[in-house]
Amino acid sequence: TQLLEQSPQFLSIQEGENLTVYCNSSSVFSSLQWYRQEPGEGPVLLVTVVTGGEVKKLKRLTFQFGDARKDSSLHITAAQPGDTGLYLCAGGSGYSTLTFGKGTMLLVSP
């Protein structure tokens, strides 16, 4: 069974701060996705990374896939209240369905 551990589980910061959240596994994934979910809504896909060591940027968000394709990180620069939400990582490999982590709940206060 593949597991994805996300840390921290909860993060509360002030507007303008930087933060990094992590997604770790002992299993290798062929691809890893990051989603953001706001209260009462479904998750929205942010990015997919497929190559070990790959870095993708989405405005103030930087996503990195580990060299061994077992872990990933999401770094947010100068966080804003609009970044508040549950960040979920999900990994896929072979013919199995996606494995989701339990998420990091981020609260950015003005």
Place this chain on the structure above:
Amino acid sequence: SQTIHQWPATLVQPVGSPLSLECTVEGTSNPNLYWYRQAAGRGLQLLFYSVGIGQISSEVPQNLSASRPQDRQFILSSKKLLLSDSGFYLCAWSGIAGTAVNQPQHFGDGTRLSIL
């Protein structure tokens, strides 16, 4: 563009009553379809997925069932709801049926189900 619709948004049901949640996708053909349950705003538990009409795979044994009567329609049902069935139910689609079921997924806005 592709869109996914789930309804109802909120549902309150008594224990022992039946359930039917519907999900439809527009703007794509032959999608893979998924039903998830999310407890307390945390991780997603995959309940069912479908790679084609009439093809249903169950991930977790429970008193729920799923059906795919049409290409872009996915239905989650129960004959008798339990208190433990309360939660946030999400429908999602990905790719094209027959392709890997671990491609990026696109979610509906969910149904909040409360069992009394």
